[in-house]
Amino acid sequence: MTTVSSDTLIVGQQATGTDITVPVIRFTGTGNGPSVYIQANIHGAEVQGNAVIHHLVELFNCHPPKGDVCLVPMANPLGINQKSGEFTLGRFDPITGENWNRQYHFDASLIDQLAQSHLNAPEAEVAAALRQAMGVQIDAKLASPFGVKSGQHLALRLQKMALQADIVLDLHTGPISARHLYVPSYAEERAHLFNIPLNIVIPSDFAGALDEASFSPWWQLSDAMAARGRALPVLVDAFTLELGSQEYLNVASARDDALGIARYLQSRGVLDPFELTLPKTTQYACSLDNYRAIYSPCGGQIEYLAPLGEPVSAEHPLARIWHFDALATSLQQSRELRLPVDVIPVLHFASASVRQGTELYKVLTHYYRLSGSDVS
Incomplete structure (x- = not known):
């Protein structure tokens, strides 16, 4: 039986001493399906993903997921409340000027070490080892005697939750924007399932974003194993969904994007099959270079x-x-x-x-x- 719970996670502290918290909704899966992490609104003005999570909560209540699902709406209270007049400026940390979505962690030196030490280990053991190693590094950064930036306090605590998932979806919007999807090239064959019209196919490079922090370790590990003669699939899927324009909320239209996510989750074994009706969409793609x-x-x-x-x-x-x-x-x-x-x-x-x-x-x-x- 699926259970659902709601809690908060402390991601920082205000100058007044008040804790900064984000809401965390958890569905405990009914079986052995993949685990899922979905967050929205890491940039303060990008609110549409919260409406998608609203529809996903309703959908999971009707169609219980087989794997554990963690949902984090309004993932950046600092950015959401960063206003100048009528505008929300929450794309960059106002103290450091850094993009809130460029402060996640990945140390590529882990990969060769792990590929060598776990070359013949079972797949589940390899996955557990990489998650443990990355978790230790994240904990060490947060515990540094020299401290970390406010954006890292937020990003690293969110990343610790995402690290446990087999599927990571980060919900964004653009400035004035059409809906588009950032797709790791190894998962391009699955991109159409989201029913998003424009798709940018990206490589395994890490530049600090959550999707990259989620897929790059597994992708690079797969490549490192292949170089040593072992075929290992990329064990984590991660995508960034850009759901239209910032400063704009349309709860009704968010349902279509929730259904697209549901279709993708069905294909990955998170949800049992049930009928989904999505609008007909012509979908285009290009490489990141283009x-x-x-x-x-x-x-x-x-x-x-x-x-x-x-x-x-x-x-x-x-x-x-x-x-x-x-x-x-x-x-x-x-x-x-x-x-x-x-x-x-x-x-x-x-x-x-x-x-x-x-x-x-x-x-x-x-x-x-x-x-x-x-x-x-």
């Missing part, structure tokens, strides 16, 4: 023209840059921003006022239809 930023060639005020999530042919204008300081003069009052290749715009800058060199858009280039897409 996911390109476009920077403003000049300062001005931007009229964003290209629709997000839809193919835009070469030479079709993406945006018009206005120079209202040139009104009633002979100077050029506007210019159009075009590219020499076909693209799919994924997201754009949240403001219409930009300086030269501002990242205006991120786009898919050299994109292709995702394998398995249009499956309903």
Whole structure:
């Protein structure tokens, strides 16, 4: 029988001495399915994932998971409460300037040691050894006599929970954004299950994000074992789901993303089969190398023209840059921003006022239809 519990986790302390806590919801699985960790809102303005977790709680109550599931909505109280007027600024730690989602831990030197010492060990023993070694390192960082940054207090405590899971999903949004998914290349064949239209296929590199901290150790261990003649699957799946735009909450539409997650979890044996009806979606993908930023060639005020999530042919204008300081003069009052290749715009800058060199858009280039897409 599935049991559900709700608790809080201390992730830091305010100057007043008040503990900073996040909510933690746990479903105890009914059988031997994979374990799952899902968090949302590590960036303060990215609230839509909380609504997805709301629907997942309802779904798990009706369809009990076979594996243990840990859900963490509102994972960053510091970022959520970091306001300037009507805007939430919670993407970066205001003390250090560091991205809240770049402070997780992975020490790659563990991998060769473990591959050598556990080359012939059973798979479960290998998995337990890597989790134990990473857990010891995280505990050591938190216990350092020199201390750690506030962002690390938060990230490392969240990571300790995620470390125990076989599946890790980190729910985000972009600035002004279409829905998109960061997909480790070893799991590309499963990406279509989420029913997210745009997909960026990424390598095993670690740059501090939760998805990378979750899959990179297992992926690199699989490669290290292969180099020694042993085939070991990548034992953990991890994805970052970008669920639209920041500062925007739509609880009704969040249900579709919850159903996409449920379909993926069914495929991994976390949920028993039951009927899921998802909207028909055309899905595209490109490699991370082909996911390109476009920077403003000049300062001005931007009229964003290209629709997000839809193919835009070469030479079709993406945006018009206005120079209202040139009104009633002979100077050029506007210019159009075009590219020499076909693209799919994924997201754009949240403001219409930009300086030269501002990242205006991120786009898919050299994109292709995702394998398995249009499956309903």
